[in-house]
Amino acid sequence: MTRHTILLTGGLGYIGSHTAVALVEAGYQVVILDNLSNSERSVFDALGTLVGPNHLTFIEGDVTDAATLERVFSDHSFFGVVHFAALKSVAESEAQPLAYLETNIGGLLTLLRAMEQAEVFNLVFSSSATVYGDQEIFPIPETAERSAVNTYGFTKLSSEQMLERVGSNDDRWSFGVLRYFNPIGAHESAAIGERPNGIPANLLPYIDRVATGSLPELVVYGDDYPTPDGTGVRDYIHVMDLAEGHVRSLDAIEATGEGHTVNIGTGQGYSVLEVIRAYEAVSGIKIPYRAVQGTLLFI
Numbered sequence: 188m189t190r191h192t193i194l195l196t197g198g199l200g201y202i203g204s205h206t207a208v209a210l211v212e213a214g215y216q217v218v219i220l221d222n223l224s225n226s227e228r229s230v231f232d233a234l235g236t237l238v239g240p241n242h243l244t245f246i247e248g249d250v251t252d253a254a255t256l257e258r259v260f261s262d263h264s265f266f267g268v269v270h271f272a273a274l275k276s277v278a279e280s281e282a283q284p285l286a287y288l289e290t291n292i293g294g295l296l297t298l299l300r301a302m303e304q305a306e307v308f309n310l311v312f313s314s315s316a317t318v319y320g321d322q323e324i325f326p327i328p329e330t331a332e333r334s335a336v337n338t339y340g341f342t343k344l345s346s347e348q349m350l351e352r353v354g355s356n357d358d359r360w361s362f363g364v365l366r367y368f369n370p371i372g373a374h375e376s377a378a379i380g381e382r383p384n385g386i387p388a389n390l391l392p393y394i395d396r397v398a399t400g401s402l403p404e405l406v407v408y409g410d411d412y413p414t415p416d417g418t419g420v421r422d423y424i425h426v427m428d429l430a431e432g433h434v435r436s437l438d439a440i441e442a443t444g445e446g447h448t449v450n451i452g453t454g455q456g457y458s459v460l461e462v463i464r465a466y467e468a469v470s471g472i473k474i475p476y477r478a479v480q481g482t483l484l485f486i
């Protein structure tokens with residue numbers, strides 16, 4: 188039995204595609220809106236193969252386009268929206284700040300307007316551990332102070348603050364704010380996975396490209412951190428666990444009518460070198476790497 192219909196913006200991307208699988212398996216009908224700026228239509232075909240074509244719809248379109256959103260909301264009756272669509276490279280956000288403000292903040296605002304007009308008030312939002320800025324407490328509690336240390340982080344922090352404003356002034360809204368730590372891995376079928384366009388900004392797809400010979404070596408940003416081996420320590424979470432977190436977030440909104448803000452990580456950190464060694468041990472492939480000065484940042 189189909190439970191509800193959910194709009195997934197950015198649903199052909201890495202986390203969105205895995206969440207589409209988890210939602211369909213939990214009984215939801217899923218409508219994906221994606222402009223294919225960092226994904227491919229073939230992901231939709233792969234999703235159909237994985238969960239069957241009957242529970243999924245794909246619309247190519249941009250979340251900053253009010254007319255597109257108006258049409259999507261008038262064609263479907265949604266219980267809620269899971270909003271993944273965003274630009275997510277820290278380096279690019281410094282080079283092109285307006286593009287990041289436009290897509291990440293403008294897109295959210297346009298979406299909220301369309302939702303209000305359609306009287307859809309449940310939203311799960313992809314936030315990030317980036318909102319904790321340079322916090323050195325580990326594990327970081329949700330109550331830790333937030334700050335923006337780059338333009339990408341600014342867009343996530345501002346989005347959270349926008350949702351807080353809207354929610355505190357209008358109790359029709361329920362916002363599930365999920366602060367992701369570092370998602371890795373893929374669906375066990377490997378039919379979908381993390382396939383960014385261009386040079387990957389995340390560790391695992393970067394290692395994959397080195398392992399498969401399409402990049403010569405891994406560049407490790409920083410090897411003098413105060414960690415046991417000097418490389419940055421991050422909390423990695425399997426993408427299917429993260430996907431499941433979105434199902435739980437929607438369930439909680441439905442059960443309580445209330446929003447929530449939660450970290451989604453494991454509470455256990457691993458260094459870049461530990462990840463490289465684990466990859467080498469499992470694959471049997473040597474990963475050449477070179478450390479450079481720089482900062483390993485949350486996205």
Ligand SMILES: NC(=O)c1ccc[n+]([C@@H]2O[C@H](COP(=O)([O-])OP(=O)(O)OC[C@H]3O[C@@H](n4cnc5c(N)ncnc54)[C@H](O)[C@@H]3O)[C@@H](O)[C@H]2O)c1
Nearest residue numbers: 197200201202222223224225226249250272273313315486
């Ligand atoms: N991957 C991570 O490590 C990570 C960590 C924390 C937060 N996040 C956030 O999670 C969300 C999803 O991340 P991801 O890793 O799956 O990224 P992704 O780039 O793989 O997926 C984003 C999807 O959104 C689409 N998109 C981008 N701009 C759009 C627009 N204007 N209109 C419609 N579609 C658009 C892209 O084509 C892509 O398919 C993002 O909001 C990201 O900031 C990701």
